[in-house]
Amino acid sequence: MSQQEYNDSLVLNRMFNYRSMLQFNVKDSCMNLYVRFTVSTLKKNKLLLTVPSMYVLARKNNSDFAGEFYSRIQFQDLGNIHSSRQVAVGTVPRHKNTLPTVMNMSTPNLYNVTLFNDHILSPFNQKNQILYRYGISYLTDGRAEVIFRPRKYNTQLVSGKAIVDILTGRIISFNFNGEYDMIRFDMNSTMGNSGYKSLIPKMLNIDATFKYLGNEIKSDYYVEFDAPTTLPDTILDCHEMALMDSIRPTPLPSNIRKLYDVQDSINRAHDSLPRRNHKKSIWKTIFWDAIGDNLVNRIKGNFGSNDQGYFRISPILNPLYFGYNPKKGITYKSKLRVQYSFSPESELSLNARLGYTFKQEQFYFRIPVRYTYQKSRNGYVEVNIGNGNRIYNSTVIDKLKEEGQDSTVWSMSNLDYFKDMYTKITTNYDLSDRLSIGGGITYHRRSAVEKSVFHEAGKPATYYSLAPMVETQIRPWGWKGPIITVNYEQGISGIGQANMNYGRLEADVIWLRKFHRLRSLSMRFGTGMYTNKDKDCYFLDYENFREDNMPGGWNDDWTGEFQLLNRTYYNSSDYYVRANATYESPLMLMSRLPVVGKIMEMERIYVSSLLAHGLHPYTEWGYGFTNRLFSFGLFIATKNAKYDGIGFRAGFELFSDW
16 A cells, blocks of 8 residues: 555545544534525426425415524434424415425434435445545645545435545535435535534535426525524524524525515515405415415424424325335325323324225225333333224135025125224333233124125124234344244134134244445244134134235335235135345445436345245245335245246335425
8 A cells, every 4th residue: 555545544534433533422412503595496387286395385476485494403313303493584484494305404414324314325434435436635734635426326325525634534524415305405514623513514505406397496505503592492483583683693695685575565565455355365375375285295283381292194195195006006095193292201192094095995094092101111002993904705605605505696706805893902011122021902893895695695794803912022132133023812702792712823023134324134034823713713814914004114115015915815824934035225236227226216125935825835026126206116926836926016205205
């Protein structure tokens, strides 16, 4: 190694290791944050109405907006910041944040693996060094300029430069550009001087451009950390311009002042309208701006004397919640979350999930209400009401045929399908980080889709089951290792209308193993069997082996599930053994291709296998990717070592962080 190479390596290593050399705890540190922004609409059409947070811009005739925020921020760590907005002024209706994605970029975590949440692999993290090319130029006053470029151009990487202190490796300033969630940006910053403030920008400028189906929005954000004036905690969401004038840390640019003056003139003219016209204007504002805005934006708010409660409702018409696969056709999902904290250890929460499959014409819902009485031990009691997938069971019809029931409608479709309504009460308590115990009781009401056939045969069209359950969870290496769950459920007949007697034992092992640079391996292995089952127990309904109509919980909604498996197999075997694995990486296969490789954000390889009655084995192989617009997965299945079909799934990824 030459002396030049040695010096360059020394500078890079000091830059990479600067964060680890500092001995301090940023937790609970607070500072004031001032944000000033302008938003200009260069091109606009009606499709802008479909973009969350852009509704107010699409509705207004004026093309330029401006505003300011003053907030108090508290650090849990450098990647976990809680912000309380105290003052908000500007020309945007109802002081909306029109580009929340840009605000997510306002606190970059330079030394983390990713700069913003789980996006953009940081060139200042040593684990990402293999993804970038670096060049170093030496300046005066003990400084060096570090230039970085991606080895492969991709939306998960950035290009730019940083000025670094040669002796310590501290980043003095930086400038880089890239793309984040459909926004092209150029960011430059001057960092703080010492302590934990040297890891946080002192001043930050973001120039961002958003292009979408013929629309083009340009914005400029100026962010200043550690502003000098600290406001009382009682001031929240204030919109007084006089207050902002008194705490603004830097003079207001003339272009923003002109926009403020124009808005003041409009407001004065509006206030002078005759009362009748004034009422019409208020109604128009409520209908178009309030109701229409909530169709494409998340509805959220806080309640309680100290804002200890909150609610979040997913947008009604956001394309993000639509998906498609050939088996179910177009699917739609929606979420509702409500939470109220009684104390740091106890809370009441509701996390409802709703869905509809247009091809199957089925409405799904899952409404769990949980009371957590000891959060530190995950101690809770939960009541969950919902409807599962339609249960397939041919045993009932087969028995009617064997009894010689005279019916001319055996060929009707849906005779083997039953609707499933359930109520489940469960509880859990973590004895330690390695062991949990729980239990509960489940009540099912399964009714035939085609009730007339059963009524004609003189047989019941509705079946009930009641079953208590016990469960234990073992985590040999704590929460970061594999999680082993074993549960046993015993059906009891003779209580109420319950008429099914059975015993079911299941074991499930899951492990999400994370690696450097956002790579991960998701693994799942499970088995289940019925220990006993009486002759009138028609329905097999496993806890861990079922078609999940509203999946979730892994890095993506498709991991740990079978995509092409015929739904009848979920309820027709006395036993099963299943294994699923998914490997994901932001830079794997298609990211290496020209043109399309630039927009590949995450790629995944799926492998699944199943042993069950009539399946020895069933396997699925799949490849999927995610970019800023959509997710796509292609799957091939084999049954008993023979080709069994090919299929795909697709879902929108538009505006996932908006």
